[in-house]
């Protein structure tokens with residue numbers, strides 16, 4: 626399925642709106658929330674609300690299992706790392722003057738900030754590829770099944786998840802298999818046994834799972850799980866090992882949220898460094 630340029634632009638705009646919304650909810654320490662500068666009437670907020678209305682309604686336990694089955698065979702496309710980055714970037718029309726940062730630049734700003742702080746190279750590489758799962762959009766998936774906060778399915782939805790009221794329309798909310806605190810899980814069973822709502826995080830985790838250190842895989846898999854890494858709403862599903870690994874998820878989050886700078890990284894200059902990193906950790910072609 627090929628997306629029209631309008632559809633691509635719409636998907637890209639939604640991704641930007643979600644990131645803005647995250648900054649409203651989780652402003653950088655000492656900085657004012659963007660919200661304070663905004664009008665009461667806010668069409669962007671309405672778009673985000675509508676996005677979450679869809680997301681919370683449709684992300685059921687059965688939906689997630691079906692998407693796992695559909696995508697985790699990884700038989701859609703095989704690409705090298707840089708090809709995947711360029712493929713994701715086709716979401717943006719270069720000629721559009723409104724676009725402030727394309728996907729490659731978000732990835733590079735994240736990873737370059739990690740590198741500047743002297744972190745290990747696998748962490749830099751993780752930052753560089755953390756959003757590649759968004760290629761799901763280019764496979765024709767609706768935005769609410771690609772981006773947005775993620776959360777466990779198969780148990781009660783926490784009221785710490787953004788717009789919790791929209792879960793009323795999710796059929797799992799009235800299904801007694803799923804609407805108790807633990808649902809289909811057991812206390813502290815470990816997140817590896819928990820199905821997360823479907824999106825770019827879970828998908829890319831499976832794409833990368835044989836290639837990166839476990840800490841990097843946790844970052845990829847749970848970087849949009851704000852209800853846990855910011856709100857700690859799901860301690861009852863996590864085990865000790867998860868908590869240890871979440872130190873890295875927490876370390877990563879500010880790089881994801883707060884490294885948007887107007888200065889564009891020089892893609893051509895940086896490319897050889899990232900190709901070397903890819904050669905160290907990843908196969909020549911990655912299966913998506």
Ligand SMILES: [Fe+2]
Nearest residue numbers: 755756848849
């Ligand atoms: Fe992401």
Ligand SMILES: [Fe+2]
Nearest residue numbers: 731755756881
């Ligand atoms: Fe990101």
